[in-house]
Amino acid sequence: MPIVHDWLARRASLAPERVALIDSLRGDRRISWQQWNSSANRTARLLQDVLGVRRGDRVAVLAMNCTEFLDLLFACGKLGAILQPLNWRLSSSELSTLLVDAEPVVLVHGPDFQAQVEAVRPSASCVRHFVPLDEASPRKAEDVLFSRREALSDAPLPPVDVEPEDPWVLCYTGGSTGIPKAAILTHRSITANAANTVVSWSLTADDTALLNAPLFHTGGLNVFTTPLVYVGGTTIVSRVFSIDQVFDLVHSGAISLFFGVPTMFIEMQRHPRFDSVDFSRLKLLISGGAPCPQPVFERFFARGVNFKTGYGLTEAGPNNFWLPAQDVRRKPGAVGVPLFHVEARLEGDGDEGELLLRGPHLCSGYWRRPEESAKTFAGGWLHTGDLARRDAEGCFSIIGRSKDLIISGGENIYPSEVENVLAAHPEVAEVCVIGVPDSKWGEVPRALVVARPGTELTEAKLLEFCQGRLARYKQPRSVKFLDALIRTSAGKVDRRNLAVAHGNVG
Structure with missing residues (x-):
């Protein structure tokens, strides 16, 4: 059965003059639902009529937050x-891997990433059209400027039959093998997350x-952005996190x-x-x-603020739980009870175990x-x-991770991905990457390295080797050299005991 897939057309028909977006990149320009729908229609015509995009084709975008991204x-x-x-x-080599994975036919890019785009061009044979957002960006003659949409019609497009299970967004998350994988966010899953959030929050x-929050994350896309479109609220679009902007908007009551992620609140x-902020x-x-x-909780509570923590995954929502106001200070750090169309259970018979989720919001x-x-x-x-x-009242708390994931400033880092890069250094014999506490980022990677005999490997050499091979946030902040890595009886690297022995801050 088809699903409502043209959200902006529906919103424009329900409340055409209400404010949908406030563009803080352009002097807080206010954009109504009717105006936004018109802009998205012209963008769709650019994709379809000029660039040849059809149902099921992938459209890649490499850009900072902006209204064009949302279009x-x-x-x-x-x-x-x-x-x-x-x-x-991500580094250019990492971006190339993602382009090979999804094979987009179009790559739209902002002016900040011209160097990365030029670096990936030779290997991006799937991309038929490179589309600069900025007219001033250096480009090849065959590139199509995004601004070409302005000359196109904003009339409704011919109807397309879109099914609930049709993919809408490929949102990348890490993988246990260190190779990024894309969660397929469908029209069904994005709609269900929006409905869950509107009703339950x-x-x-x-x-x-x-x-x-960056729009390449499900947090930027789906914590509030798509739910607010669903309910008809307003989104203020900001390029990046700015403390002064947040404080100004909070204090004035504009939002x-x-x-945010914990690093932002810290x-x-x-x-x-x-x-002094109200x-x-x-x-x-x-x-x-x-x-x-x-x-962080305690300082907000001291200010009389009901500060909450959520729990979500790229694969699920990401909104899954709600903590009622009366429980915020009684159960600090708890994520609460499942949202309206979310089922949650624990693997096993007790009240502690691996968390399992089910519902229409899953990718x-x-x-x-x-x-x-x-x-x-x-099993679904x-x-x-x-x-x-x-707990006895059905309230959930997240107590740990069974995976080896390192979360640094809200970014997922899989140790094996970092290890694969470090192991390529000719003077590295063995390496294990662990997370260590950090007052700003929560966790940062530390490399435990066994150097090859007869070499003079240093921390500085190894960190320099990571430049250009790993995104900055994935690069180890420190290196410890060991004579050997601890191993289990089965001969595998004992990551847990290594973390205990070498995961201190110093």
Whole structure:
């Protein structure tokens, strides 16, 4: 059965003059639903009529947050095309891997990433058209400027039959093998997450959120952005996280909703303005993406702020739980009870174990990874790999990770991916990467290295080797040289005991 896939057309028909977006990159320009729908229609015509994009084709975008990025998201929805948001923190070689994986026919890119685009061109044979967002960017003669859309019609496009299971977004997450994999976010899953969030978090058309989380993350796309489109609220589009902007908007009451990762809240609390900002008009202040340190909760509570933590995955929502107001301070750090159309259970018979999730908000699996999809979604349940506890009142808390994932400032780092790069250094015999506590980022990678005999490998040499091979946030912040790595009786590297022995801050 077809699903409503043209969200902006429906919103424009319901409330054409209400404000949908506020573009902080262009002097807080206010964009109505009717104006946004017109812009997305022209964008869809650029993709379809000029660039030849059809239903099921992938459209990659490498850009900072901007309204054009959101136009592309909903233009793909109109056409039944698939958006592939690219993580701009990745190196050129990592980006090339993702392009080979999804084979997009179009790559739209912002002016900040011209060097990366030129680096990936030779290997991106699948890309038929490179589309610069900025007219001033250097480009080849055959490139098509994004601004060509302005000359195109904003009339409704011919109808397209889009099914609930049709992919809408390929959102990349890490993999246990260190190779990124894309969760297939379908029209069904994105719609279900929006409905869950609106109903369970009590969002309304009067709510306004600040979008400063990167749009290549599900947090930027789906914590508040798509749910607010669904309910008819307003999104303030910001290029990046700016503490002063957040404080200005919170203090003035211009926003009612704010989502961030723990690193953002730590930096906010370290800022001299923190104690003078009035948080009382915020309806919801929520942290996600990584475990949040207890002192962050306590300082917000001291200010009278009901600061919450959420739990989500790229594969599920990401919104899954809700903590009622009366429990926020009684159960600090708990994620709460499942949202309206979310089922949660623990693997095993007790009240502690691996968290499993089920519901229409789950992605449909991993792009071109049938074996991993079958394993992760066995029995119709998402096996999260995270450990949780459920109390007598049915409230869930996340207590740890069964995977080896390192979460640094909300970014996922898989040790094996970093290890693969370090192991390529000719003077490295063995390497194991662990996470160590960091006051700013929560965790950062540390490399435990066994050097080859007769070499003079140093920390500086190894860190320099990572430049250009790994995104900056994945690069180890420290290196410890060992005579040998601890191993289990089966001969495998004993990562857990290595972390205990060498995971201290110093």
